[in-house]
Amino acid sequence: MTVKPIIEIENLTHTYMKGTPMEHVALKGTNLYVEAGECIAIIGHTGSGKSTLIQHLNGLIRPESGRVVIDGEDLAKKKIDLKTLRRKVGIVFQNPEDQIFEKIIGDDIAYGPFKMGLPLKEVRERVKWAMSVVGLDFEEMKDRQTFALSGGQKRKVALAGILALKPKILVLDEPTAGLDPRSRNELLDKIKRLNKEEKLTVIFVSHNMEEVAMLADRVYVMADGKDVLSGTPKEIFTDKEKLVRHQIGTPETVQVLYRLTDLGYQVRTDAFSITEAADEIMKLFAGRKEGTEHVQRI
Structure with a gap:
């Protein structure tokens, strides 16, 4: 099926x-x-x-x-039923101020679970869990004023408020x-x-x-x-023709690897992570020590 x-x-x-x-x-x-x-x-x-x-x-x-x-x-x-749908699908928008309603962090994150009619104990557990996920210490941050937060902290609070709904x-x-x-x-x-x-x-x-x-x-x-x-x-990211046609950006590591291939070096262009890309570049230096061509400046 x-x-x-x-x-x-x-x-x-x-x-x-x-x-x-x-x-x-x-x-x-x-x-x-x-x-x-x-x-x-x-x-x-x-x-x-x-x-x-x-x-x-x-x-x-x-x-x-x-x-x-x-x-x-x-x-x-x-x-x-839009209420049920929005508990099931949580959206965190780019501007966190649009999703923060309460003056206190803990109250704001608890807003959604309270609206669901959950008992206080479960609401508290959800708030603690959601804050831990986004990297906010529950005891230290729960009673802080939301207006005094940095942009990054507001983003974390907005995300925690959505996660507390368990979408x-x-x-x-x-x-x-x-x-x-x-x-x-x-x-x-x-x-x-x-x-x-x-x-x-x-x-x-x-x-x-x-x-x-x-x-x-x-x-x-x-x-x-x-x-x-x-x-x-x-x-x-490995289809160069489509990247150019649709003007798609690539990870910086891939940009470096593509530049190396343009210079004639054999490297994997799907090595997205920094570690993988570094390994590909180190192979060139290893080849240099063995008497191959010097790596050109990128």
């Missing part, structure tokens, strides 16, 4: 300010299929339709035409924007663990190709309101 995807989007279109001089078609027949437990990256230039697409995932925007089915629920139905699907818009390198790496590692160990389905929008290479099982490339390309990070 074939298992249906947890997310099915087919031929989705959306037009802002339809029928006015400001009319803008944001989606033009977009498709997206996600299996339960996958981690999917959506990439593309500003204005390609990424944000409009993810707002369809929990009913913030309803389908204008086309088909959107989330965990078996067709969002075209007029009487769909089946987590949607992230530029999840590490505003974070310092250490916090960024810690958060990426925790998102990866939630995806792989807790089987949480993750969809994220990012301009950071290193994040895409590190996290994603598959990548959707969007341009002009359409999904123009999809595949694994290896399939996307």
Whole structure:
């Protein structure tokens, strides 16, 4: 028996300010299929339709035409239970201020679970768990004022508030924007663990190709309101012709490796991680010691 995807989007279109001089078609027949437990990256230039697409995932925007089915629920139905849908699909937007409502951190993260009618003990446990996932110490941070937080801390609070709902699907818009390198790496590692160990389905929008290479099982490339390309990070980042055609960025490690291949050196261009790329470069130096050509300056 074939298992249906947890997310099915087919031929989705959306037009802002339809029928006015400001009319803008944001989606033009977009498709997206996600299996339960996958981690999917959506990439593309500003204005390609990424944000409009993810707002369809929990009913913030309803389908204008086309088909959107989330965990078996067709969002075209007029009487769909949006509260249940939004507990199932949690979206963390790029601007965390839009998702922080309470003055105190602990109260803000507890807001959603309280609205679900959960007992106080379970709410407290969910808040503690969610704060630990995003790297916020419960005892130290729970009573702090939200207005006094840095941009990176607000992002963590917004994410913790969504995680406290225990969603089946987590949607992230530029999840590490505003974070310092250490916090960024810690958060990426925790998102990866939630995806792989807790089987949480993750969809994220990012301009950071290193994040895409590190996290994603598959990548959707969007341009002009359409999904123009999809595949694994290896399939996307090692097809130089498609990278150029669709103006897709690549991880910095891949850029270095492509430059080496342009200079005639035999290296793997799918070595995305810093460790793998360093190993490829060290092989060239090893060859140099054995009497091969000197490595040219990149």
